[in-house]
Amino acid sequence: MAIFNIGKDFSDHPIGRFYSDGNSSGEEFREEYLLPRVLKLADSEKLAIIIDEEVDGYGSSFLVEGFAGIVKYGYMTGDELLAKIEIHFSDDDFKFFKDKIESYIKNAKFDSKTYQSTKGT
Amino acid sequence: MNKISLKRRNRDILRSLKFRKGRTYLLRKRNIEAKRELLDRNNQTILDYLQSKVLAGVNLYIDGKMRVRLTLPKVMNLSSEYENTVNHMLLLRKIAEYNKKGNNSVKLAGVDFNELTNISTSAALLLTAELSRWDDSNRSRIVPKIETWQPNIIIKFWELGFFELFQNIKPSEHGITAKPKIRLVKYIKGRIKENDYRRLKSNLRELIGADIDQWMFLHSGLDEAITNVTHHAYPSNCKIEERDQNWYLTGAFNTDTKELKVVFLDQGIGIPNSLPASKMYEKVLDWLKKFPISERKLHKKLLEAAVSVERTQTAEEDRGNGIPDMLEFIKQRKEGYISIFSQHGLFKLTIDAVTGKEVIKTESFKAPICGTLIIWKVQL
Numbered sequence: 001m002a003i004f005n006i007g008k009d010f011s012d013h014p015i016g017r018f019y020s021d022g023n024s025s026g027e028e029f030r031e032e033y034l035l036p037r038v039l040k041l042a043d044s045e046k047l048a049i050i051i052d053e054e055v056d057g058y059g060s061s062f063l064v065e066g067f068a069g070i071v072k073y074g075y076m077t078g079d080e081l082l083a084k085i086e087i088h089f090s091d092d093d094f095k096f097f098k099d100k101i102e103s104y105i106k107n108a109k110f111d112s113k114t115y116q117s118t119k120g121t
Numbered sequence: 122m123n124k125i126s127l128k129r130r131n132r133d134i135l136r137s138l139k140f141r142k143g144r145t146y147l148l149r150k151r152n153i154e155a156k157r158e159l160l161d162r163n164n165q166t167i168l169d170y171l172q173s174k175v176l177a178g179v180n181l182y183i184d185g186k187m188r189v190r191l192t193l194p195k196v197m198n199l200s201s202e203y204e205n206t207v208n209h210m211l212l213l214r215k216i217a218e219y220n221k222k223g224n225n226s227v228k229l230a231g232v233d234f235n236e237l238t239n240i241s242t243s244a245a246l247l248l249t250a251e252l253s254r255w256d257d258s259n260r261s262r263i264v265p266k267i268e269t270w271q272p273n274i275i276i277k278f279w280e281l282g283f284f285e286l287f288q289n290i291k292p293s294e295h296g297i298t299a300k301p302k303i304r305l306v307k308y309i310k311g312r313i314k315e316n317d318y319r320r321l322k323s324n325l326r327e328l329i330g331a332d333i334d335q336w337m338f339l340h341s342g343l344d345e346a347i348t349n350v351t352h353h354a355y356p357s358n359c360k361i362e363e364r365d366q367n368w369y370l371t372g373a374f375n376t377d378t379k380e381l382k383v384v385f386l387d388q389g390i391g392i393p394n395s396l397p398a399s400k401m402y403e404k405v406l407d408w409l410k411k412f413p414i415s416e417r418k419l420h421k422k423l424l425e426a427a428v429s430v431e432r433t434q435t436a437e438e439d440r441g442n443g444i445p446d447m448l449e450f451i452k453q454r455k456e457g458y459i460s461i462f463s464q465h466g467l468f469k470l471t472i473d474a475v476t477g478k479e480v481i482k483t484e485s486f487k488a489p490i491c492g493t494l495i496i497w498k499v500q501l
Contacts, residue, residue, distance in 0.1 A: 015316045015344045021351045022314040056322065057337035059344030060446050093337055096453075 007054030026065025074111030345443025354389025420466030
């Protein structure tokens with residue numbers, strides 16, 4: 001199983017929705033970190049995402065854009081994405097964020113928006 | 122009923138003020154009237170504004186060179202002295218904007234802190250932000266003379282980092298060493314698109330001597346407040362200059378009562394003004410339909426509508442102001458309150474520690490907060 005530790009491999013302060021919101025945004029996370037890792041997985045392989053190491057918390061804007069954006073912009077369906085990732089945490093309070101991530105993915109409408117990068121805007 | 126003349130009306134107002142507020146107000150008003158002839162018509166409006174603030178209770182004096190000296194009141198507190206506190210900030214903002222347009226007939230000579238004996242953390246951050254804005258936009262720097270300030274006020278502003286706006290001012294040189302019961306974290310200022318406030322957590326931990334339970338939920342709320350600043354507080358068509366598009370953050374801990382307060386401020390257009398451009402505006406209008414038309418434009422109602430609509434949004438409708446994230450900290454702790462002051466309105470959600478009941482309070486104000494101020498208060 002491939003492992004992706006958000007705090008160590010991406011940022012210890014993930015924040016904001018778009019590139020245009022500043023560093024470590026949900027859009028940056030999705031486009032440059034999560035999506036390439038998910039697409040690289042073999043058919044039956046899963047990506048373990050550690051959400052609680054060196055990270056203090058997440059705002060909804062980051063989580064929606066970072067995770068549900070994959071479904072919203074039509075990269076894959078919610079079910080496909082949920083089948084490819086596993087959210088891991090050792091601090092029980094982070095279950096709140098795991099539930100949020102899964103809820104955002106489940107409720108996102110597949111391919112409901114056309115993606116336009118905000119990089120450099 | 123006879124229609125009264127303007128002259129008569131003005132006389133009546135002056136007489137009622139004389140009896141209501143004493144002679145000081147009349148003297149201040151006359152001080153402004155005496156300066157009128159020194160200014161041309163274009164500059165009269167600033168005098169009208171100063172006069173309106175004097176009538177609202179602001180203590181100011183204009184000298185012969187048309188320089189304004191503002192004296193802060195004894196108490197500055199957004200809970201008990203809201204209008205008077207905010208009116209002093211507004212006056213600073215007005216003169217700064219007047220000078221920025223190239224009008225220099227009236228200038229700010231100084232802000233007198235001598236009478237100030239008590240200031241809340243939120244008011245201190247608001248005042249610091251206003252003077253920082255002044256400092257960013259005006260070449261004429263104000264230098265505080267702290268020799269005559271109350272020691273507790275010096276310490277409060279020192280801890281807040283207020284004196285870093287100025288050079289070479291050290292309270293220790295004035296014999297101020299005692300630690301107050303309300304300890305403050307040095308304020309953090311960020312520009313739009315800047316989002317690093319991690320120092321707050323470590324600084325608060327230093328003050329408190331322990332970690333804060335459920336910090337992650339406050340962290341989420343602050344993340345959303347900052348993201349909000351970029352998305353909504355300073356839209357591209359707003360008239361606020363880029364250098365003034367900032368946010369401010371501080372925290373305070375009462376060592377006696379163990380109360381923690383975290384205060385976040387932006388100086389943007391405010392939530393009520395940002396709603397029409399928001400994707401949830403239609404739902405806000407729907408929510409407001411249950412109230413009389415006269416109430417629908419009140420900022421307190423717009424704030425309540427924004428909170429209510431966002432709290433009932435589904436996960437798919439993901440483009441709100443992040444308000445639910447801001448409420449989560451006190452919901453998870455099951456006690457405390459969050460106050461959201463924006464423009465002329467207040468929305469406050471309190472959770473009773475004993476019953477766990479949520480109580481919502483809204484309020485309208487005459488004087489606006491120029492931006493949005495969010496206060497979280499919990500008991501540790």
